[in-house]
């Protein structure tokens with residue numbers, strides 16, 4: 001495969017409802033859409049899940065644009081790529097970190113590769129499921145009653161798992177009240193690193209509610225204290241922020257830092273690394289689910305494809321487009337029926353980017369070609 005052109009677009013979509021976590025409130029979603037075009041004129045698409053501010057992790061939309069423009073795109077334009085696995089295994093190895101930037105460009109090449117094979121992205125990744133189960137992530141609200149109303153609505157829509165964002169002071173009472181109303185629903189909590197081991201009493205109190213898991217209770221860069229905490233809790237810990245690679249997953253499993261892992265393609269540097277973590281976790285009996293980053297339909301399509309692999313046995317965060325956006329940028333949008341999404345069988349990601357809607361939400365765009373300057377840097 002020869003990539004002759006890459007287009008970066010900065011899009012902004014307004015969220016229908018503000019989304020609050022322990023690290024802040026999002027009112028809208030700015031992201032980079034990546035289009036990689038081959039010499040025979042086929043486009044592959046992906047999005048960077050980096051946010052505008054470095055609150056979830058250290059990457060931002062601007063750091064991603066810089067790394068894509070100055071390092072990653074020149075490499076992709078200069079080299080002939082036989083298989084997308086080569087991108088993380090050979091071409092990006094000397095660039096440290098910047099996982100979300102790497103994943104965005106790698107993902108666009110994966111979509112392009114699948115389209116050239118005439119196969120679905122799920123198919124080329126080794127996906128086996130035709131349908132995937134989905135859950136929903138519910139942000140921090142002004143009251144427990146409004147949280148209960150949302151759970152009621154999502155239950156009616158068939159969602160298979162309910163994740164409540166927690167932070168100190170919005171935790172034990174919330175979970176207790178929700179459990180009293182819904183003693184049986186698959187329920188979990190995500191702290192986004194809002195606690196330390198000093199909060200052991202509060203975290204132990206959460207152990208009484210039969211939660212499926214507690215996601216990332218401790219620091220975003222920790223696997224040591226999580227191992228200590230896991231040894232004191234019966235509720236499984238799920239790591240999100242702390243896992244950036246196959247190596248991180250191997251070490252966390254070895255230490256006993258978690259019993260479940262959430263894979264976000266962007267956080268681990270792409271689909272190739274996601275597959276490797278998948279295989280390792282399968283071998284060690286660690287169940288997986290696919291996390292969400294308030295993606296547009298393009299990112300959702302990638303999440304659906306990776307979730308079709310067999311060890312994604314727990315419902316993920318890839319809910320319907322209509323819960324987030326007045327309109328999404330793909331045709332069709334991502335829809336959920338009875339808590340399930342059908343994995344597309346069309347070539348590539350299987351959701352067509354709508355050029356009309358993409359234009360409508362684009363703030364800025366830039367096209368990159370192979371040039372003398374690019375060749376020198378790559």
Ligand SMILES: O=C(O)CCC(=O)c1ccccc1C(=O)O
Nearest residue numbers: 056137192291292293294295317
């Ligand atoms: O609905 C979604 O896309 C998942 C929302 C979510 O939980 C989330 C959103 C932004 C950043 C981090 C997280 C998280 O999983 O921790």
Ligand SMILES: [Mg+2]
Nearest residue numbers: 190215216240
């Ligand atoms: Mg999380």
